Structure formats: C-alpha cells, structure tokens
Amino acid sequence: MSGNNIIGEAAIRAGCRFYAGYPITPQNELTEYMAEHIRNEEGGVFIQSESEIAAINMIAGASAAGLRVMTSSSSPGISLKQEGISSMAACELPGIIVNIMRGGPGLGNIRPSQGDYFQATRGGGHGDYRTIVLAPASGQELADLTMTAFDLADKYRTPAMILADGMMGQMMEPVIFKKPKPRQYSEKFMLRGAGTGKSKFIRGLLLDPIDSEAHNWKLARKYEVITKNETRFEEHRIDDADMVIVAYGTAARIAKGAIKRLRDQGMKVGLFRPITLWPFPELKLRALSAKVKNFLVFEMSTGQMLEDVRLALQGYADIEFHGRPGGAVPTPAELANVIAKIYDKKD
Amino acid sequence: MIVKTIFSGFGGQGVLMMGISLANSAMNKGYHVTYLPAYGAEMRGGTANCTVAVGDEEIASPVASEPDYLIVMNSPSLFSFQNKVSSGGTIFINSSIIDARPNRQDVKTICVPCADMALELGNSRVANIIMMGAFIKKSDVVSPEIYLKCLETIMGSRKKALAEINRKAFAVGFDYIKD
Numbered sequence: 001m002s003g004n005n006i007i008g009e010a011a012i013r014a015g016c017r018f019y020a021g022y023p024i025t026p027q028n029e030l031t032e033y034m035a036e037h038i039r040n041e042e043g044g045v046f047i048q049s050e051s052e053i054a055a056i057n058m059i060a061g062a063s064a065a066g067l068r069v070m071t072s073s074s075s076p077g078i079s080l081k082q083e084g085i086s087s088m089a090a091c092e093l094p095g096i097i098v099n100i101m102r103g104g105p106g107l108g109n110i111r112p113s114q115g116d117y118f119q120a121t122r123g124g125g126h127g128d129y130r131t132i133v134l135a136p137a138s139g140q141e142l143a144d145l146t147m148t149a150f151d152l153a154d155k156y157r158t159p160a161m162i163l164a165d166g167m168m169g170q171m172m173e174p175v176i177f178k179k180p181k182p183r184q185y186s187e188k189f190m191l192r193g194a195g196t197g198k199s200k201f202i203r204g205l206l207l208d209p210i211d212s213e214a215h216n217w218k219l220a221r222k223y224e225v226i227t228k229n230e231t232r233f234e235e236h237r238i239d240d241a242d243m244v245i246v247a248y249g250t251a252a253r254i255a256k257g258a259i260k261r262l263r264d265q266g267m268k269v270g271l272f273r274p275i276t277l278w279p280f281p282e283l284k285l286r287a288l289s290a291k292v293k294n295f296l297v298f299e300m301s302t303g304q305m306l307e308d309v310r311l312a313l314q315g316y317a318d319i320e321f322h323g324r325p326g327g328a329v330p331t332p333a334e335l336a337n338v339i340a341k342i343y344d345k346k347d
Numbered sequence: 348m349i350v351k352t353i354f355s356g357f358g359g360q361g362v363l364m365m366g367i368s369l370a371n372s373a374m375n376k377g378y379h380v381t382y383l384p385a386y387g388a389e390m391r392g393g394t395a396n397c398t399v400a401v402g403d404e405e406i407a408s409p410v411a412s413e414p415d416y417l418i419v420m421n422s423p424s425l426f427s428f429q430n431k432v433s434s435g436g437t438i439f440i441n442s443s444i445i446d447a448r449p450n451r452q453d454v455k456t457i458c459v460p461c462a463d464m465a466l467e468l469g470n471s472r473v474a475n476i477i478m479m480g481a482f483i484k485k486s487d488v489v490s491p492e493i494y495l496k497c498l499e500t501i502m503g504s505r506k507k508a509l510a511e512i513n514r515k516a517f518a519v520g521f522d523y524i525k526d
Contacts, residue, residue: 170384171381256407260407329410332410
C-alpha cells in the first residue's frame with residue numbers, strides 16, 4: 001500500500017469516524033482513500049470541504065461532539081489550518097492533522113521536502129501551545145504511529161500531527177496492521193446535548209487575563225508531562241559509532257542507506273532518529289554526547305531540526321549540517337560522500 | 348541481495364504500473380520491497396518514473412544511488428538516468444521510439460521494440476507489459492507465473508478483458524529475449 005493509503009486505513013481501524021479535507025498533491029491518495037472507506041457499519045463521515053480552513057474547523061466541531069477525527073493536507077494547506085490547530089489546542093480538543101510535506105516556501109512544488117519542521121514543532125499557530133508531532137519513516141511506522149497519534153491525542157486532549165513528506169506518502173511498502181487499543185476518552189469532554197443535565201462549555205476565548213493565564217499554565221504543565229512521558233526515538237548502529245547522523249523521516253531512510261555504504265568501507269557511523277519531533281528526544285541525544293563527539297544533522301531543508309540538536313547538545317559535541325531543501329532528494333551515495341569527507345577530516 | 352530498478356518514461360506509458368506490478372509480485376514472493384514513484388503534475392505526456400527495490404534483507408533507502416536495472420520507455424529518460432546505472436548493470440530500451448543508445452561501455456543494453464510489438468498485437472497500450480516480459484526473463488527477480496498472477500490481481504475485475512491481452516503481451520516480451 002502507498003503511505004497515504006496506509007495512514008487512511010490505520011486511522012479507520014483506530015476508530016476515526018470523521019474526516020474532512022481539501023485536495024492537494026502529494027497527499028491526495030489519503031483523501032481519496034477516506035472518501036471510499038470511512039463509511040462502514042459503525043458510521044463514518046467524509047467531507048470534501050470547500051477549503052483547508054473549513055476542514056480543520058469541521059474536525060474541531062466533530063471532535064467536540066466526541067468523535068475520533070482527522071484532516072490531512074500538504075504544506076501550503078497546513079499553513080491555512082494553523083488558526084484551527086491553535087484553537088483546538090486552546091479548547092483541548094483531540095484530533096489528527098496529517099502533513100505530507102512538499103517543497104516550499106509558498107506554493108513551492110510537489111516534491112518531497114522537510115521544510116515544515118519549525119511550523120510543526122513550534123505550534124505553528126498563535127499562542128502558547130505545542131502540538132505532538134510524530135515522524136514516521138516506513139510504511140509500517142505510518143500505520144503504527146497513526147494509531148499512536150489517536151491514542152496520544154485522546155490521552156492528553158490535544159491535537160497531534162503526523163509529519164511525513166511526499167516520499168513517505170507516495171512510496172509503497174508492505175505493512176501489517178496491528179490491533180488498535182480500545183479508545184479511552186471520557187464522555188464528560190463530549191458535547192452531545194445536555195438534555196436535562198448541566199450544560200457544558202468548550203471554548204478558547206478567555207477574556208479575563210487571570211483565567212487565561214491559569215489556562216495557559218495548565219496547558220504548559222500538560223506539555224511538560226507529554227515531554228516527560230512520550231518521547232520516542234530510534235538508534236541504529238550506534239554502539240561503536242565515532243560519528244552519529246541525526247535525521248528523521250525520509251532523510252533517515254536515505255541516511256540508513258548511506259550508513260550501510262560507509263560501514264562497508266569501515267567507517268563507524270550510526271544514526272539517531274527522532275520519532276517524536278515534539279517532544280524532541282533532547283535528553284537522550286545529550287546523553288549520547290558523552291561517548292560520541294561528532295554529529296551530522298541531515299535534513300531535506302536548510303536546517304531546522306538542527307536548532308533542536310544544538311539545544312540538546314549544548315556545545316558538548318561538534319555539529320555539522322547537510323541539507324537539501326525545496327523538494328530535492330539526495331541519493332544515499334551522495335550523502336555517503338558528504339559524511340565520508342567530514343568523517344575523514346575528524347579522524 | 349538487494350536489486351534496484353528504475354522505470355522511466357512519459358506519463359501514460361504505464362511506467363508506474365510496471366513498477367507497481369514488480370513490487371507487488373516481489374512482495375508476494377516474500378521479499379522486502381519498496382516502490383517509490385515520482386511524477387509531474389500532469390497526467391499524460393509529463394515525466395514519470397519509479398524506483399523499485401527488492402531484497403531478502405531490510406531495505407534501508409528506497410532511493411537508489413546506483414540501480415542495477417534501468418528501463419527507459421522514451422528518449423529523455425535514457426539521458427536522465429543512464430549515468431546512474433551501476434557498472435555492469437543493464438539498460439532496457441524501448442527501441443521503437445528511442446534512436447539513441449547509452450554512451451557507456453560498462454553496461455549491457457537490451458533493445459526491445461515493445462511499442463511496435465504492441466501494435467502488432469493490436470493494442471498499443473500493452474507495450475509496458477511486453478517490456479516487463481523481457482525484463483522478468485532477463486532479471487529473474489520473480490517467476491513469470493508469480494508476476495502474471497499478481498498482474499491480474501492488480502488489474503482487478505474491472506479490466507478482466509485485459510487479462511488475456513496482457514498475458515499474450517508478457518509472453519511476447521518474455522520470448523523475445525534469447526539466453
């Protein structure tokens with residue numbers, strides 16, 4: 001299955017019952033898949049909305065009504081959704097936003113890119129908030145992390161983002177769908193008509209600064225808990241490494257190919273792959289700098305995760321950077337040459 | 348063992364279908380496999396190519412630095428990709444419409460006039476399957492039986508009428524290659 005279809009199938013299996021989206025390459029297969037498959041015996045609503053902005057607000061509404069919800073788009077469309085994402089964070093509404101990144105800025109092009117890292121990990125919209133960001137690097141992980149994203153969004157009542165790129169979205173790989181966990185989400189957060197009971201409110205507008213400040217600190221404490229409990233990463237051939245590549249998603253796959261080549265030539269290179277981009281696996285990376293002193297950050301951008309790596313390593317190790325922005329995808333051989341040059345210099 | 352193949356041509360020539368059918372049949376045989384398409388915004392007449400990696404170990408990168416096989420269905424594809432092919436690799440050329448030949452001495456070249464052969468069969472659209480016949484015979488990535496069975500599954504019930512012509516086309520391409 002293609003990556004886009006894998007996300008769709010995993011979402012439906014995880015109990016996603018409401019999807020709204022507006023077409024944009026390279027994520028169209030996902031919208032198409034949801035159109036065809038979300039309606040099943042348990043219900044399910046698909047809406048091709050009039051715009052990206054409408055889609056994010058529709059899923060916010062459906063989330064408030066208690067459904068598992070998802071929307072998807074690609075870079076320019078995700079920019080349009082930011083107001084809604086900020087609003088969902090403020091209202092503590094769970095929901096999944098899928099960003100299949102393409103070349104930017106502006107309309108850019110339709111080739112794979114990783115230029116939306118800042119937007120995804122820094123909140124993206126206005127206000128003091130964060131979004132959980134998961135970065136899958138294989139067909140299998142697209143399936144697993146989509147299910148995880150729904151669980152995390154519910155658990156912390158916050159929007160979560162799947163951040164992949166055009167290559168992850170369109171590439172096909174074999175996949176085995178795991179059994180999703182049963183949903184745990186209290187009815188007290190759902191607006192389904194008060195009847196004769198007490199009325200409930202979900203709102204992001206808090207005019208009194210005292211209330212608003214308290215709400216902001218409440219969200220901040222929640223983000224601290226997420227940071228403490230939900231950091232995920234993969235280490236690959238790191239035990240004897242003299243040099244570690246830090247890369248996520250598609251870039252990490254290319255890096256793995258490069259590392260295989262370099263290992264064949266006797267160079268001890270490993271990979272550190274953040275799976276959660278927010279929360280960033282900062283402590284783990286810092287701990288690694290106790291034994292490895294040379295790091296190379298590789299991104300399909302001009303250097304965004306690079307800043308998080310600098311913050312994590314705090315000057316304890318040397319950091320080099322290689323980037324291919326704007327939809328360019330390097331081959332493993334090209335990256336291997338870059339790494340080898342730096343490796344030899346350090347030797 | 349990891350075998351990487353790039354299929355390339357115009358949008359509309361069935362280039363992506365060639366890759367999808369190879370990837371699926373290799374998956375059915377139990378191999379690790381990745382299929383990576385790249386195509387322009389236009390459906391027909393634009394550029395289209397895909398990379399298929401098949402291996403008995405985990406495939407690190409779906410992007411191929413040096414493919415073992417290159418299948419080109421139009422001239423621009425030959426110029427774009429011939430220099431990427433690994434030394435000792437093989438280039439399959441749709442010689443019905445490509446006059447140029449690779450400018451490298453360290454690769455094998457196999458010319459298959461698949462567009463003309465398809466016209467002889469009465470359906471210009473099966474040129475890609477004829478080429479797949481030649482490719483499967485030479486590369487031996489999967490058996491012809493597995494490939495054909497898989498092709499039928501991918502084509503689905505809507506295109507059952509095409510199954511027969513596809514089978515014929517595959518056989519013509521397969522037999523075109525003499526050992």
